[in-house]
Amino acid sequence: MSSLVLEKDESTNVITAKYSHEGTFGLYLTRGIYAFFAFLMIFALASFGIQVLLFVFLGIASRTGLHHIGEDLDAAGIVVVLTSSVCSLPILIYGLSNTMAIASVFVKENWNAWPYVSQGSHST
Known part of the structure; x- marks a missing residue:
């Protein structure tokens, strides 16, 4: 991106x-650093989501007696554990996917010099 800068000499x-060119080395370095940390946030959220999903399914296995270390639940307890675990998954997946989508848009907009923000800041 480039811009036209008007300067008035008071004297x-x-x-x-x-x-003016907006593509200086420092600007590209700053954008790269922001993008790198946003990618780290995306990968941390993805790994957190996978760990929570595995924890939920392993919790189901251990609490329903499929694993020898777990509690011994009756049929009603098994239904409660399965229902609560399955009903919590859509909310978790929706929340994490929404956060990861926001992070990816942050990376894209940051690397493109925030075109929607910078266009609205010029006065005519």
Whole structure:
């Protein structure tokens, strides 16, 4: 992206126009660092989600007696454990996918120099 910068010299009342490139090394480095940390956040959320899903399913196995270390539940207890575990999964998956989508949009918009934010800040 590039921009046109107008500067006014107060002593001579002369307005000069400069064509400015926004692609400096520091800007690209900052965008790269932001994108890197947002990718780390995406991968941390994905690994957290996978661990929680595995924990839920292993919890079902251990609490229903499929694993020898777990509690001995009756039929009603097994139904409660299965129902609560299965009903919690859509909320968990929806929340994590929404957060990961926000993080990926953050990476994309940051790398593209926030085109929607910067277009609205110019006055006509």
